[in-house]
Amino acid sequence: MTEPVLSTHGITRSFGALKASDDISIDLQPGEIHAIIGPNGAGKSTLIGQISGSLTPDAGTVRFLGHDVTRETVRARARRGLGRTFQISALAMEDTVLQNALLGALGASGRPWRFFGAALRTRDLRDRAEAALDRVGLADVASVRTAELSHGQRRLLEVAVALTLDPKAFVMDEPMAGLGPEGSKQLTGFLDTLRAEAPILLVEHDMDAVFALADRISVLVYGRVIATGTVDEIRADPAVRDAYLGD
Ligand code: ADP
Ligand code: MG
DSSP states (O other): OOOOSEEEEEEEEEETTEEEEEEEOOEEOTTOEEEEEOOTTSSHHHHHHHHHTSSOOSEEEEEETTEEOTTOOHHHHHHHTEEEEOSSOOOOTTSBHHHHHHHHHHHHHTOOGGGHHHHTTOHHHHHHHHHHHHHTTOGGGTTSBGGGSOHHHHHHHHHHHHHTTOOSEEEEEOTTTTOOHHHHHHHHHHHHHHTTTSOEEEEOOOHHHHHHHOSEEEEEETTEEEEEEOHHHHHHOHHHIIIIIOO
């Protein structure tokens, strides 16, 4: 078997007496969407933090594209091509849509932040930012202030910011949160096409989206993976129904 694009091996992370991640080993294969589901407080965001680099595990390792990245910073992992979207928006609301995309492009380029003033006039950065906006369908609102976007458009902008890196894999923390049915449908369609280019580890509460998109689902409860399987396997798993899916 080829090495997965992204994997964790026995990662464990405590906050005081609470084990928010308890010996988690998961992987992401080329072309797939691997969904992570579980109740609030299960440790989904903690897991994403350790994969993207904002949190360091107490034990275990994270591998990306054949490298041990466990001790690398968020920026170092981003430069390797790990794209990320957040549960809580990290957009600059007063800036325009294009400026937010440019910030992503600037980060991807490795140029220092003080370069930002010149970024608008820098052809390669602008092209990269505009191409990303175009892909998510936001080219028409490039000069609009981000605060004026609909919630759904902001979610798409977050994906566009991540796209400026030309990611080799994505980790996304509840990208559908707060979207209406139209917005979720639009984003679901986009993620479905995105997987061919870069596999996605997708933390998501929206079960319609998860069941429509996931090649595999892992269920997290109290920091542990209690099951991993296909949509059909997970839907039929009595322990999962008990712990999470209800009915
Ligand atoms: P989820 O994303 O699945 O809702 P989280 O990963 O955000 O869960 O949180 C898992 C558990 O870890 C929760 O009990 C939460 O309160 C706790 N937790 C998360 N981050 C911190 C932190 N920085 N300090 C203390 N406890 C935390
Ligand atoms: Mg969370």
